[in-house]
Amino acid sequence: MDFAGAYTPDHFMFLLDGFYITLKVAFISIILSFIIGGIVGTLRYAEIPVLSKALAVVVETIRNLPLLLIIFFTYFALPEIGIDLGITLSAIAALTVFESAMLSEVIRSGLKSIEKGQIEAGRSSGLTYVQTLRYIVMPQALRRMVPPIVSQFISLLKDTSLAVVIALPELTHHAQIINGQKSTYIIPIFIMIAFMYFAVNYSLSLLARRLELKSA
Template sequence: MDFLAPFTEVYTLDNFKFLLEGFGVTLKVAAISIFLSFVIGGLIGTLRYARIPVVSPLLAVMVEMIRNLPLLLIIFFAYFALPEIGIEMEITTAAIAALTVFESAMLAEIIRSGLNSIEKGQIEAGRASGLTYIQTLRYIILPQALKRMIPPIVSQFISLLKDTSLAVVIALPDLLHNGQIIYAQKSSYVVPVCIIMALMYFIVNYALSLVARRLELKQT
């Protein structure tokens, strides 16, 4: 009974509401970051694939630099360093900006690799049939590459959702932040709070993985 006592104390309606409020912030930050990083990463990945003189090499350097930096450092930079040069952002905006920058670089590499996986003869065939380079990319290369890109892209989205927890270092009021407030009241609350937070993350991430599987099946 002593073992169950912390669970009965923690699992109250108020605490659940508080955790759900934090999880709402987590999902909001993740959703906005996913959308922005997909758009930006898709553009960068496509430009790198196109091998435009000067532009593509510069983007390659930028992507490699960002991919090899810790996300935590980028979050610190967005919230603490940028104000020093006159760019101030509130906590949620700083978290979204940092996640978007980092995930855009990761997605750009996934998209570039996916496009490169399509045989070069496909481009030549498209151009020979009278299509422009953009039309060939849009109607022939991208649809085929998308099938191969779906699993790693969704995996990256799942990682992004989990990575939002790193923004706790700048006091983003997300799920982890609110969970810490609850279990800080008493050391015995750590296990029950961590269990419920783990379940929340698992449900959403598992749902994303199921969506990815369905998309893969539709593409086959």
């Protein structure tokens, strides 16, 4: 194990460049999946005839597919029908589709966890269905959804490493390039990228706990 040779300033900056791509792809995917997952989860909770069932089929199909397969599809299959997104957008699209399905179920379950008595009380006080959902159901459900939502975000950040299969220049990809220079770099470099992932994910976990305690 050559720690001195592995931990050079050039290697460190190269890994940081890859980590920047990891964080950028994860951040964009998180924002998009939260928006899409929120919409889909709310629509499923509303149990709109036909639409809710159609969304349920789509969500369950995506949730039961390997993320790697979705990444392959967005990068290799979509160009065959004229949709060439490139490496970065393909990774973002695949992660967003997969995570939206996961989050929609989290959000739907969170909304359903609110007692029906509160909904009935809101409706009987003169609020519309949308107002009841906005002012009574959603605020309480969001407090309960914070831990599983953050857990999904942590999973998404780790899942960006799967995009190495389409040569996304993220952290794992850059680590493999450095490891290819010398076999004695492998363990030191893997320790370094493990620390990077841990630092961000552990920070997110602490944030989730703080938000949970604050909203309790």
